[in-house]
Every structure is written in structure tokens, then in C-alpha cells.
Amino acid sequence: MTLHDDAVSTLSRFTGQDALKEAYLGFLGAREDACMRSCEPGHLTASALVLDATAEHALLTLHPRVGRWLQLGGHCEPEDVSLAAAALREATEESGMRGLRIEPTPIHLDVHPITCSLGVPTRHFDVRFLVRAPMGAQPVRSAESVDLQWWPLDSLPDNVDDLHPLIESALARIR
Template sequence: MAGTVSPHADAVATMTAWRPTDRTQEALRQAYLGFLSARPDACLRSCEAGHITASALVFDSTGTRVLLTLHPRVGRWLQLGGHCEPSDSTLAGAALREAIEESGIPDLRIDPVPLHVDVHPITCSLGLPTRHFDVRFAVRAPANAEPVRSAESLDLQWWPIDALPPDPDGVGGIEDMLAALR
């Protein structure tokens, strides 16, 4: 279809336009751009070298709590998110789709400017060791939103931002995402 944006083209545009203030985040932004330049398949989960993923740190309407999922494969409380799908045209759209699917909350609103990026090793759904180049977005839930756990989660819970679950080795990166907002 003429005029259709692909997740890859959007990832390049998003990473090109984004200007993080943190030097480490800027270095990662440059690495993402290099990876995207080298790999036209960077947004496909079949890209064994690693692939771009999109996640959403969902805040309640007051901004004082975040919605986290107890991830069944990682065994930790994490933000919502996952792989880009063929139906996704943008990274923000993929993050929003994942957030709605995994939270059961309609009418979520996403800030299309990345909040944070992270690269982490993982054994993905293909059963092979790979890396997720995760682009993270801030999402706001409507007032009185009640999440509904999906089959992709062991549990789903609102956490006060000043009383987050333990993350002893920083795998979740939620503190880093919150620091990016300050």
C-alpha cells in the first residue's frame, strides 16, 4: 500500500528524531540507528541477531502508580510490551497495542516520543538466545481503570511509583524509566 509506514521505517524516524538528555541513552540511540541501518529485518522477531521491541510504562490517571505484569518467562514484574507484529505501522502503535492487549484497559493514551531504550539478552519465543532492543513509551490510563489479566501474565498489578517491587539486578529498568521523566 502506498503511504503505509513500516515498523522499520518508523523505528528509524523515531530514533533519528529522539533526543535523550542522558549520555548513556544517547549512546544507545546511536547503536539502535546502526543496528537499524544494518538490518532491514530489525523489527521482525525472526531476526536472530536481535530485534526491536516496544513496551509501555502504564501510569494511572494520577501519575502515582504504574501497572506492571508478572512476566511468566522472566519471573519478574515488568512493564507491558512485546514484539512488533505485521499489522503494526509504528513503534508507539505496537507499544499501545501490547498495553491494551495485556492490560485489558481500553482508551489508553500514549506519548509517541520514547521515554527510554534498553538492550537486554533474552531467550525469545524462537527458543534461541537473542537481544531485545526495547523502545519504551509512557502511557496514561483513564480514571478508575481496572486492569484485566491476560494469558500473557501471571499477575497484573498497580504499584505506587515510590514502592516498586524488588528488581535486584535492574533487569526491569523501571527505576531508569521513571528517572527519565524527572
């Protein structure tokens, strides 16, 4: 199964955000390259909301290009066999933590305009997953981040309003 096939299958099973889900599936139906960053009109990305073992803290990165606190994630790579694998790879690379566990079904979708590595304005069709860190896991900041830290879910930084629906979806999944 290709990454494109996995994306269609994964999104077909996703429940919620029906209009956005259908837009993703329509985009995938129109573009065989929809999962590759070279797709200039936009491309699927995979991200991970990393929660600690107690589900009381979220690991957020201060993104160097965006200048805001975000969940971990990024572009799919040619070696990724699934969107979940891409999200887990990104979370592991960006957090420096081993033993992360991913829920295989997405918890949230988000489309946002961005100028990414292509150097031209495009869109990210972000597929967001829930990832749990093992007890006592300590993140190690990578070169992809200005800062990386655990934030209490009831005391998030000021500029993360768009993360609240993602966090609510994650908490609904684990409760």
C-alpha cells in the same frame, strides 16, 4: 511508511541515551528485518510504562518466562505501522484496559539478552513509551501474565531496579 522506516524516524527524533540511540540506528541501518522477531541477532520490541491518571502508580506484569515484574510490552507484529502503535497495542492487550493514551516519543531505550519465542538466545532492543490510563481504569490480567497490578511508584517490588531509569524518564516527561 513501513515499521522499519517509522523506527528510524522515531529514534532519530529521540533525545537522550545518545550512544544507545546510535547503536539502535546502526542496527536498523544494517538490518531491514530489525523490527521482526525472526531477526535472530536481535530485534526491536516496543514496551509501555503504564501510569495511572494521577501518575502515582505503575501497572506492572509478573512475566511468566522471566519471573519478574516488568512494564507491559512485546514484539512488533507485521500489522504494526509504528513503534508507538506496537507499544499501545501491547499495553491494551496485556492490561485489558481501553482508552489508554500514548506519548508518541519514546522515553527510554534498553537492550537486554533474552531467549524469546525463537528458542535461541537473542537480544531485545526495547523502545519504551509512556502510556497513561484513564481515571479509574481497572486492569484485567491476560494469559500473558502471572499477575498484573498497580504499584505505588514509591513502593515498587524489590526486583525492579532496572525499571527505575524508565520511571524517572516518564516522570521527567510529565512534570
